[in-house]
Amino acid sequence: MSTQISPRPLGDVIQSVVEDPANGRLGGNLAGVACDARIRQHALAIDEPMALGGTDTGPNPVEIVLAALGTCQAITYRIWAGLMGVALDEVRFETEGDIDIAGLLGLREGVRPGFAGIRHRVILIGPETEERYRELMEAVDAHCPVLDIVANPVPIERVLEVRAA
């Protein structure tokens, strides 16, 4: 399965934030944002692009969310094609999201920090009718974990612990 992720967190808006001297504070504040996430035996490098003050050693967190959505859809198509007996040779995705960096930086009121919207294109390659693949899509969209997580609210319990330097 291949998943094409086309996020848009680095568009004109971000560029103007970085270039505008009034917002020039960004450079210094973002120094050292490279993160190392440990997931069982896996390590994941997550960073910000250089335009955002990072070192671009990996995708940034919102790009990672798009990758999770695209691949979770791909896997759920595989599972439900199997469960429903739908022949499916290949699944491809193109997933892109709209984000305005002004939300993260608090530059304007009323701008949400996360994606305002996501466009997700599914390409199914196989011998079945389009109608059959639409039935498959319905089942997948009702059972896809990351689609549910992104499309619907998830309760997040937060605990803060402060330790002396």
Next chain:
Amino acid sequence: MSTQISPRPLGDVIQSVVEDPANGRLGGNLAGVACDARIRQHALAIDEPMALGGTDTGPNPVEIVLAALGTCQAITYRIWAGLMGVALDEVRFETEGDIDIAGLLGLREGVRPGFAGIRHRVILIGPETEERYRELMEAVDAHCPVLDIVANPVPIERVLEVRAA
């Protein structure tokens, strides 16, 4: 920054699904779920653990969402500590989510496929007062992109394209 991800998608529920002959359909259907996500110049291996029929070449999509949440919080703490002039030596996270695989597989009614809940522990290490770090936390949680994406609904436009094999 270090982020400890402790997802729970592989608990007793999944194990029982895999082991229960009534649900033994899982093995075959999940063959070949390893995904290769392309994000600009970055490639991300996303897979399922062997207990779920994958080859475990990378984290799975819901683990990736937890990694995105933890690291986005870490980066947003860095940014807002800078904006607010709060001294901060280190940010650590422990993020875990509860997921019931029955939702993905449609085994029981009323089980959502995504996380029922996420617990997110933030550890701030630095010289400021706890009150000051609580002010920082409020600003961060109001501006963190992935927190917003996971906690609140995001509109997702889906398009299906069918191609002959």
